[in-house]
Each structure stands twice: as C-alpha cells, then as structure tokens.
Amino acid sequence: MNKTNAAxxxxxxxxxxxxxxxxxxxxxxxxxxxxxxxxSLRDLAAEVGMKAGSLYYHFASKEVLATEVMRLxxxxxxxxxxxxxxRAGDLSPREQLVNALQIHLETLLSASDFSSAHxxxxxxxxxxxxxxxxxxxxxxxxxxxxxxxxYLGEEAEDRQVRYLRYALVGALNWSLExxxxxxxxxxxxxxSVARLLPDIDPS
Amino acid sequence: MNKTNAAxxxxxxxxxxxxxxxxxxxxxxxxxxxxxxxxSLRDLAAEVGMKAGSLYYHFASKEVLATEVMRLxxxxxxxxxxxxxxRAGDLSPREQLVNALQIHLETLLSASDFSSAHxxxxxxxxxxxxxxxxxxxxxxxxxxxxxxxxYLGEEAEDRQVRYLRYALVGALNWSLExxxxxxxxxxxxxxSVARLLPDIDPS
DNA sequence: CATTCTGACTAACGGCCGTTAGAAAATCTG
DNA sequence: CAGATTTTCTAACGGCCGTTAGTCAGAATG
Numbered sequence: 286m287n288k289t290n291a292a293x294x295x296x297x298x299x300x301x302x303x304x305x306x307x308x309x310x311x312x313x314x315x316x317x318x319x320x321x322x323x324x325s326l327r328d329l330a331a332e333v334g335m336k337a338g339s340l341y342y343h344f345a346s347k348e349v350l351a352t353e354v355m356r357l358x359x360x361x362x363x364x365x366x367x368x369x370x371x372r373a374g375d376l377s378p379r380e381q382l383v384n385a386l387q388i389h390l391e392t393l394l395s396a397s398d399f400s401s402a403h404x405x406x407x408x409x410x411x412x413x414x415x416x417x418x419x420x421x422x423x424x425x426x427x428x429x430x431x432x433x434x435x436y437l438g439e440e441a442e443d444r445q446v447r448y449l450r451y452a453l454v455g456a457l458n459w460s461l462e463x464x465x466x467x468x469x470x471x472x473x474x475x476x477s478v479a480r481l482l483p484d485i486d487p488s
Numbered sequence: 489m490n491k492t493n494a495a496x497x498x499x500x501x502x503x504x505x506x507x508x509x510x511x512x513x514x515x516x517x518x519x520x521x522x523x524x525x526x527x528s529l530r531d532l533a534a535e536v537g538m539k540a541g542s543l544y545y546h547f548a549s550k551e552v553l554a555t556e557v558m559r560l561x562x563x564x565x566x567x568x569x570x571x572x573x574x575r576a577g578d579l580s581p582r583e584q585l586v587n588a589l590q591i592h593l594e595t596l597l598s599a600s601d602f603s604s605a606h607x608x609x610x611x612x613x614x615x616x617x618x619x620x621x622x623x624x625x626x627x628x629x630x631x632x633x634x635x636x637x638x639y640l641g642e643e644a645e646d647r648q649v650r651y652l653r654y655a656l657v658g659a660l661n662w663s664l665e666x667x668x669x670x671x672x673x674x675x676x677x678x679x680s681v682a683r684l685l686p687d688i689d690p691s
Numbered sequence: 692c693a694t695t696c697t698g699a700c701t702a703a704c705g706g707c708c709g710t711t712a713g714a715a716a717a718t719c720t721g
Numbered sequence: 722c723a724g725a726t727t728t729t730c731t732a733a734c735g736g737c738c739g740t741t742a743g744t745c746a747g748a749a750t751g
Contacts (some may be wrong), residue, residue, distance in 0.1 A: 304728080323612060326709065335730085338712095338731080347710090405611060409526060452659040452677075453659075454662065459661060462610075477648065477651035503698070529738080541701075542698075542699045550739065
C-alpha cells in the first residue's frame with residue numbers, strides 16, 4: 286500500500302506531478318516542431334529548467350516519454366471529438382461529420398501540441414513506441430468509422446468507409462504542413478472541405 | 489573548358505555517375521523509410537557498398553545530398569503530372585483534375601522513393617535545405633493551382649483554390665501513412681476521392 | 692610501359708547522444 | 722530543529738554522428 290502502488294500518476298507528492306506535466310508539455314512542443322530524433326533530452330531539460338539526467342526521475346527512458354506524449358495526443362483529440370458528438374446529439378449525420386472535422390482540426394491546430402506531435406512524429410518513432418500506440422490509434426479510428434458510416438449509410442462497404450476516412454483525416458492532418466494562423470482560419474477551411482460532402486439521401 | 493565546367497552531372501567519367509545515382513536511390517529509400525536524422529551516412533554507404541567517407545567524393549555534405557534527393561522528388565512528380573495533362577489535353581477540367589490526382593498518387597506510392605522521401609522528410613530537414621527546395625515546391629503548387637482553377641472556374645477566389653488544393657493533396661499525401669499495396673489499390677482510392685468532386689456547371 | 696587521373700579507403704577528429712550512479716540539495720515530517 | 726524522503730545535479734560512460742586529410746588501388750591515357 287505504498288505510494289508507487291496506489292495512485293501512481295495523479296496524487297504523488299505534488300512537486301513531481303508538476304514537473305512531470307511540464308516535461309510532457311515541453312516535450313510535446315519540441316517533438317511537434319523538430320521531430321523525435323531531433324529532440325534531445327539535453328535541450329528538452331534545459332527548456333524545463335533541469336539537467337538531462339533529472340528527467341530520468343520522471344520517465345524511464347526517452348521512448349517512454351515519447352510514448353506518453355503521443356498517447357496523450359491521440360486521447361485528447363479522440364476525447365474532444367467523442368465529446369462533441371454527444372454534446373450535439375440531434376444533428377444530422379452529415380452535420381455530425383462536419384462537426385467532428387471541425388473539432389479534430391481545432392484540437393490539432395490550436396489546442397494541443399500533443400496531438401500534432403503524435404501526427405508528425407509517429408512515422409519516425411521506434412517500432413516499440415508505435416506498437417504501444419496501436420490500441421489508442423485503433424480506438425480513434427473506430428470513432429471515425431462510426432461517424433462516417435452514419436453519414437454514408439449502413440449499407441456502405443467497409444472499404445468505402447475506410448477510404449473516405451483516410452481522405453478526410455488526410456485533408457485535415459495535412460494542415461500541419463501549411464496552416465498559418467495569420468492567414469488561415471479553421472472554420473473557413475472546414476467550410477471548404479464540407480463543400481466536398483454531398484447531402485446523402487437516406488434511402 | 490574542363491569537365492567540371494561543361495556537362496557537370498550527366499556525362500562525367502561514367503563510374504562516378506553510376507555511383508552517384510546509386511547513392512541517390514538508396515538515400516531516397518532510406519529517407520522515406522526512416523527519416524532524415526535517422527538516416528546515417530555510415531548505414532547509407534554500407535547499403536551502397538562503400539564507406540562513409542567515400543560519399544564525400546560525390547556530395548559535399550549530407551545536407552546537399554538530401555537536398556538533391558528531395559528536389560528530384562518534387563520534380564519527378566511535377567513532371568509526371570505536367571506530362572499527364574499534356575498527354576490528355578482534350579479532357580474536361582474535372583477529368584483533368586482526376587487524372588492529375590491519379591498520377592500524383594501513383595508516382596508517390598509506386599514510382600518514386602524520391603517523391604515520398606520529400607513529402608515525409610521535408611518538415612524535419614534543416615532550414616537551409618527547406619530554403620533550397622522552396623522554388624521547386626512553389627512551381628509544383630502552381631501546377632495544381634492551374635488544374636484546380638480550371639475545375640472551379642475562373643471566377644473562383646484564390647483562397648478557395650488554395651484550400652481545395654490543400655484538401656486534395658493532403659488526402660493523397662496522407663496515403664503514405666496507411667497505403668498497403670497488398671490491400672489497397674491506387675485506382676480504387678482515386679475513385680473514392682473523385683466521388684467528392686461534383687461536376688461543375690460552366691456558368 | 693609509365694604516368695595521370697579517378698574513385699574509394701583508412702583512421703581519426705570533435706561533438707552530441709541517451710543513460711547511469713552517486714552526491715547534493717530541497718522539501719516534508721515528526 | 723533533526724531526520725527522512727523527494728527531487729535535482731554532477732560527472733562520466735560508451736556509442737554513434739558528420740566530416741576531413743591523407744593514402745592507395747585501378748583504370749585511362751600517352
């Protein structure tokens with residue numbers, strides 16, 4: 286019944302939780318900006334106000350730290366979209382879809398370095414880290430499959446659903462390569478994407 | 489009038505040109521698979537059958553090598569799309585657009601490690617390399633702007649054109665994250681994306 | 692065959708990396 | 722205030738990195 290058993294991450298001695306959170310925040314920002322390999326623990330620690338070795342009091346390794354950053358990234362956007370769906374339960378399937386697009390994009394571009402770090406770094410992260418994230422990623426895929434199946438109709442083929450998901454999520458995630466808040470607006474872009482989605486007769 | 493002045497890259501002494509080409513090919517594959525930072529010159533040289541130092545006979549630095557790989561990546565897909573447009577000059581604007589989507593995606597997924605290396609590595613490559621590529625990238629953007637403006641109509645706003653370009657190119661480039669040739673087909677995915685593009689009345 | 696040039700090799704450089712063990716500081720507890 | 726615990730620091734380890742200078746083999750040239 287010691288502290289490492291019971292409430293491991295939330296109510297440790299307070300200082301540790303604060304440092305841990307700050308490390309995660311800075312790591313997310315750096316991973317988003319530079320990538321995984323280009324984020325050195327010395328630079329990261331310096332921005333937190335620590336030395337590199339001290340990070341190991343909070344995380345067992347760089348891979349473990351990166352895994353946690355990216356897992357948070359998936360969960361944050363997944364929770365935001367899931368929440369948005371519940372919050373507006375009376376919309377048409379098409380409106381739900383557009384709503385989900387908007388929330389996903391807002392989270393990515395404004396709300397969370399974790400989510401953008403996940404998207405940008407996932408392809409280049411070690412296999413073991415990718416494996417750790419597989420479950421969370423699949424859960425989020427399932428959220429989208431539900432939204433898109435409701436839009437396309439229950440008779441739609443699985444592949445049709447998957448391809449539309451790839452196209453839409455790709456159109457959103459690609460914004461990390463070009464979006465400039467001084468010039469672009471999330472809502473305007475969503476309007477442009479939504480124009481590609483016809484009303485579908487519930488036949 | 490010595491050989492370094494005249495025909496610098498094409499008709500050098502033959503052996504060098506062959507080695508140079510092989511280095512570029514292997515570098516493109518490794519950059520696509522692993523990323524820029526994760527591609528070490530020692531590993532690269534080993535796969536070519538050389539030692540790391542020998543690479544410097546052909547390229548002045550890792551950055552120069554990466555720049556050339558990525559520039560080729562832009563030019564290969566740009567040339568392929570431009571060619572495809574000329575080759576099928578009598579299609580409707582919408583058909584031209586779908587044609588361009590197909591060629592871009594085929595080049596990316598089947599034809600060229602250079603193009604996929606460019607897309608995957610560009611965000612994480614040093615600033616100097618990004619700067620070198622700016623021109624070629626803008627040229628390719630202009631190709632797409634032309635295609636999409638023809639589709640949307642001359643009265644379309646610039647921003648509308650740009651956002652549709654981002655959405656479509658994003659939907660294609662994102663395929664690097666999920667496409668599996670054992671399961672997916674380029675043509676099938678293009679059909680799915682093309683369904684999002686309505687016929688537009690030339691009003 | 693002798694010479695010149697081409698192309699690759701060897702061996703090392705300084706530098707940064709992730710990681711670790713143990714000392715030291717800071718904080719909490721009685 | 723004394724002691725225990727939590728958190729950070731110091732200093733180093735082995736390892737890999739991009740890069741360079743100097744050497745050397747082999748092909749091309751006369």
